[in-house]
Amino acid sequence: MIRLEELHGQTAIVGSGIAGLMAALELAPQPVVLITREGLGQECSSAWAQGGIAAALGADDSPAQHLADTLRAGDSLCDETIASGILSEAHEAIAVLERYGVRFDRTVDGVFSFGREAAHSRRRILHFGGDRTGSEITSALKRAARQCPSITCLTGVEARRLITTNGRVTGIHLQKKNHAQVLGTAQVIMATGGCGGLFETSTNPSGNFGQGIMMAARAGAALRDMEFMQFHPSALDTSQTPLPLISEAVRGEGAILIDQTGRRFMAHVPGAELASRDVVARAVHLVISEGGRAFLDAREALGSGFAQRFSGIHALCAAIGIDPAHEAIPIRPAAHYHMGGIAVDKDGQSTLPGLWAIGECAATGLHGANRLASNSLLEAVVMGRRAARDVVGRKMRTLPTAPKAELLLESDPGSVRPVVSEYLGVVRDEMGLNCSISKLLPLIEANGRGSDPALVALAIAVFANLRCESRGGHFRSDFPGPASRSQSNLMTLAEILAHAGSVCQDPILRTA
Structure with missing residues (x-):
């Protein structure tokens, strides 16, 4: 080796x-x-x-405003101290990237060219080559x-x-x-x-099923907030795997969302097309679940300038015979970020x-x-x-002799994806979550090729099962509103398995 x-x-x-x-x-x-x-x-x-990369560097912006937008999008579950610290280091982070050779888009005057994306109150997104x-x-x-x-x-x-x-x-x-x-x-x-590769519809590399999370959990590290998966509302609706992404920056430049009849279905929502991603994703999901189709329409906002502004996305559309300058782009939600x-x-x-x-x-x-x-x-x-x-700042500890390693079976999320996609998608409910747990736990216990992916999926299902409210990227049709009090959850693998085992003892599930 x-x-x-x-x-x-x-x-x-x-x-x-x-x-x-x-x-x-x-x-x-x-x-x-x-x-x-x-x-x-x-x-x-x-x-x-x-x-792109968000950085409050504009004359009309500040880390405090960036923090306010972040906390609002995070739906009361952000760690404000952590968030404030990370966002305040944006200027230094951009400078470091430039020292490593990154060249962000600039205007003819030589200043940064900022874009805008959903739930940002300012244009603060730095890009390279548009997309x-x-x-x-x-x-x-x-x-x-x-x-x-x-x-x-x-x-x-x-x-x-x-x-x-x-x-x-x-x-x-x-x-x-x-x-x-x-x-x-x-x-x-x-x-x-x-871990987007756990889903049949995802914008992530299909091989990414949460390997790091799995290894950490098996070794005893605690996991946090596993239920929160962000579904991007505008993945290109094709048969490709994974689905190509139509960046939110397109909506930031004025593109609108319409259904198959031409109705602008986000017009009545606060923020419209630039509402938070969970809101937009559920709206697109609803159109499709009711038998319709959803489209991103940039014809008026960008028209013939689309190809120059978003050359990469234009090429993705051209590959399926779509010209965004003259046609609306078919889209659908897809698992995007955990x-x-x-x-x-x-x-x-x-x-x-x-x-x-x-x-x-x-x-x-x-x-x-x-x-x-x-x-x-x-x-x-x-x-x-x-x-x-x-x-x-930490000295490497003295190590014991490395043990001999036995060859492990190659992991394959194929048996897990149908379960995750059916029960852990944009809209969830108790019965579906319980069913997912009852199907995933045996896959882990079998210790086969689906064991590692099933472990990550089970963690998502258990955390989602315990959060009896709708908040951010986690939406439950049986609890459609937020709870009066909410907090982040922390669990070890032992606790996750214990809860899953108790769910699987439900007599309704045993006879299903």
Whole structure:
């Protein structure tokens, strides 16, 4: 497989999206092992991000206003202290990205060209090439990582388990093809992205089913707010997997949402097309569930200028025979971003000593119940830097001899996707959640190829089952309103399994 002897005792980063790359670069000159199951920066949502990165840098803006918008979108579940700290570092984060070679769009006067997206009260979204922001940032950080002598990249290698000794991280179980080994390390930064691949309809890489969350949970780390999945309202309605995304920035430039009759169905909603994503996604879902179709109409707002403003999206539309200058774009909601994940503090530390988590696999408290558009790339940069600083300040512990690694079955979410898609989508209810739990728990217990994906899906179902209200990205038709009091939830795998077991003892489910 690979020769790990000389890498034992180095800090390990799992994942090579923006968060992972940033952490690796900021750790320099401390040696670090960057582990990715594909090529560097490949099969990660970071590179696909069209919308941009939110930063309150305009003359009419401030971190305080950005925070107010974030708290409003997060529907009372954001950690205000954490959110304020992350957003206040936006200026420094953008400066760091520019030092690594990122070139954001600017006006003819040389100042930043800001876009606007849903639930933002100001134009504060920075882009590259209109809709290629994530790709540009990822490419710049990849170039820097390849030139950094302190970073060793292990590509085509999959992390499968965290090894612990006396409740602390002491290694990672790695696999490549038919070989398995353990890398000894007491410092792991998890940066594995989200879990959109659990859904049949998603904008995420289909292989991303929440591997980092699964590994952390199996090792004993607590999870937070797993029920909150953000469904993007405007995925391109095609048969592709995953679904291409039509960035919210298109609506920010004035495009409207219409149904098959031409009715503008968001006109009566506060914020209209730029209402929070959960509101827009449910509106689009309702149109489709009633037998209609939903479209994004940019003909009047952008017309012939669409191709220049959003060249990447124009190419996606052209591939299915749609010309946005003259035709409305067919859309549908799709699983897009997970607000929950591994519970971490302000520096990315989890509840498991030796494990940090950053990016989408982590739950910092910034996003609350509903992520404000384009805050995620900012969080990835800021938390990648914070975790690196925290790791640098800690001495690597003495490690026990690495155990022999047995080959684990390749994970396959195929058996899980139908359950997740039917019961854990845009609209949920108690019976559906109970059914999902009863179907997922046996998949975990079978310890087959669906076990790891089922574990992540079960966590979403259990958290959703316990939240008897509708809030942000979590909507229950049997509890359509918010509870008078609400808070974030924290659970370990043992607690999740215990609740699932009690649900499965329900006599109604046993006879169903």
